[in-house]
Amino acid sequence: MPIRVLLVEDSPVALIILKRILSISSDLCVVGTARTGQEALTLVPTVQPDVICTDFHMPQMNGLEFIQEVMVLYPRPILVISASVQADDTHNVFQLLNAGAVDVFPKPKTGLASDYELIGQELIQKIKVLSGVKVFTKHRKSSPPLSSVPVNKLPSIPTPTHDPVARTPFSPPPLSTGVDLSKLSVLCCKTIRMLAIGASTGGPQALHTILTQLPSNFPVPVVCIQHITEGFLQGLVTWLDGECRLSIKIATAGEMPQAGWVYFAPEGHHLELSRNGRFSYSTAPPLGGHRPSVTVTLKSVAQFYGASAAGVLLTGMGRDGADGMKAIAEAGGLTIAQNQDSCVVFGMPAEAIALGAAQYILPVSEIAPFLLNRVKGL
Template structure:
């Protein structure tokens, strides 16, 4: 039986970057570059003719930039888009996440010529990412979703009365649930955006988030989520005391655990299951420290990272939530948690935050 070839369209205005990307994809027998375009306008013309499985696009291009291009693709020819950008080196990652908001699935740093070891590592990572994206679910972007999202005001508790019930939380902190830990991979940034933007500013417990993301993009992700959320979103510091209404991500390339004094442990010990940070490391730590007073959430992503941690929380009497298949870009990690018996609730992404809010209300 012949293996299906993954057809790639590259939209890239740098001749050097285009050569590198074509060379990388040519090294895989499972991938074929069926077309290239130097800008979004030309790229849009090629899509109906070439019917690519995955589109790789840059952010900054003449005539039509990556953001406009992504919006047009998702409204007219929805398919997986991978943002391959040098913005990670230019400290412009905030704009990259606007493409994810517009419907792109994932981000990747633009490969450069340099050390062979770095090139080989990036080459394999990029090929693997394209293989994953070729099988993901995409959601059509409607015109009413492309409006600019303004940064929400972090209102005082007294003025936060406009949200409908059950999104209004009583001000007394919960005596039962102490922490919520969330893990995500492919499709995770968009899922995290959906959850965190629904949480009110007086959310009475801390949150921990582990997101698999390409090197260099973590700070941009955290800043993007913080700019749109009423809770505070930040990168954890070693030894930092957890605070209610704050969501913590581990520093790049570090695992995140919590000790018996509610303080962050950020370690660079070896990857677990190929991941650092590992979702499983964080969820298992939460299970040990908080037991039945913990909530574990596993969102869209490939593989099984976090599944055993969800089971550990469930066995300790905590609450566990897996994102459902219908709203997951990749129903891998949630499916593994469900198969292990580690998911008490299986919910669409829009229903997760309301459940979290209801569980910490008192």
Template sequence: MKSSAPIRVFLVEDSPVALTILKRILASSPEVDVVGTASNGVAALEQISTVQPQVICTDLHMPKMDGLELTRIIMAAYPRPILVISTSVDTQEDSRNVFQLLQAGAVDVFPKPSINSLSDYEQVKHELINRIKVLAGVTVFTRHASRTEPVALRTPPTSPKSKPEAFSLKPASNSPFSILNSQFSIPKVVAIGASTGGPQALHAILKQLPATFPIPILCVQHISEGFLQGLVDWLATECSLRVKIAQPGELPKPGTVYFAPERQHLQLDTQRRFITVSTPPVSGHRPSATVLFQAVAACYPRSTIGILLTGMGRDGADGLQAIAQAGSTTIAQDEQTCVVFGMPKEAIALGAAQHILAINEIAPMLLNRVF
């Protein structure tokens, strides 16, 4: 059987050292082919239409044209998956800029490898190549500069003849828990799990919620180490809700969005205060959405809204099932608006998702349930 062609990757990076490291990493994989490089956005645009890469990796800060402007132009003229490779953000301005790239159409962020990170070379290599493989399977659509609303990033449909199903707020027909819908009490907490494409999806949901949202929102977002605080800072400037990283012993408050800390599972004690633990990863992740979902299912039976968003793998699927089995509401993001339809697909296959909704339908449902 003939092997598939390597993934065509274009690198935009103004640091010669970082560029050398990236090329070395990607050259080690027969599944990746670096088809071009540029030191800034202007030089990149001169080549991209000719070499036709499948994935573009870009830095944020560059002379002549930075990564944000480059992303906007690419998504308007040559739409394709973009991975932002940048140093972890140290200032609120940098964090806003990095996540503005995601808002502009980039798919994911990855920490820039350095000489200091070469001690973890094999791990960095594995993670970066896997990230590029995921992005190579993502289909993106043209984003016009005049548009301000979220534009869906979608995986290819399972069948070229299939048509998107029109989802409503009705329970998913394959859910064994649908009969419980009429028996739910007033929600006391929202729990959300997300991975690849999650920052954009979370932004789409949280931006629609008012500061008076009457219950806390607990989140697990799989994101490269060093970028969580940047995500929190960006969402805090974009949304009316308060956004922060959960602290051990803290009692969740209404109108506040809490994120699990880096490298820590987020749970709740018998008084419903936060606990953070360093137990082994679940489904390959720490923090894990399943760990959080199981904790809220135990602490808030019949009064949780669990939401599983875009992402690769199956983290959160078992946890969403635990929430449903505890008599609470469960939602999975639909295939058509997922960047990667992995985690929600697994939950749907389990029958754990009572509602399958497009990303822009989730916030209206939350508002309908809690007000």
């Protein structure tokens, strides 16, 4: 059956162009259109779309308000198609993602039909990907918006916390959800000196959940590899830096990782560690289509830190990171995979689990508390 798409767009011209682009693919079917978020909200239960594509700026109810309502009432994968989600629109992009949108797609700045057509296939492919994404009901919050909440009081993004934790060949006794983490001190026999986290689709939200729970005195450097559309990395870093107690930046070649910092792999380069433990960039070919690659960084972390490394693999499509997780596990380090129920896309973690590389399988909301218990020095 074709993928059912609801288009929410207040510009008649843009709506015509988008319908024309999507009609090219026999795998997509536009089942409804709306000019405001309010109108679209009444359509969702009637037309039952598989994917919702919405503009940001609209009268009556804008895209952000619409997304917040949809994720409470009728959770669906949402793609924001707007001129206001360009790479330099940091606040807009990550506010929308935090509200529940899965991805954003910038409109051509010219607004010309010919420029829309140039990105038509990319848009079609993105909608196809989103049709297979799992989303969750969000609960209404009475608290003020994130931007007005002191950083030390920021809530984490709510996620399901019900899933058994699997045992693997590398695993100490597995955690069960709701376990008293204070009783795990007997397992804290290894000193963690580096934490590496890999993510793809759904990663910004998952990283937000984990990193906002870590204190400013977290005694271990953190390195993150996030697959993200070119041009958006600095926006992600800026957003997270404003939300978290730890300082966040893009890693610099030659820099020595320091506690209290979160380092992101740069765009277009693999991030590795040199013989003396400093960051180094590599322009080696993409691995599995990715540069930076999660696996490349995790393998480098495993090689330098050995049993003192910790690896976390979060939501994402494909299998990048699975072999890197295995390298950390085989070096005697700690490995954690995000569980299926809290993943937007259970691809990368599932591949690591299938390899037997995940010692623990946890809901995203429980990963930071578990790490805080395992890391010495707090």
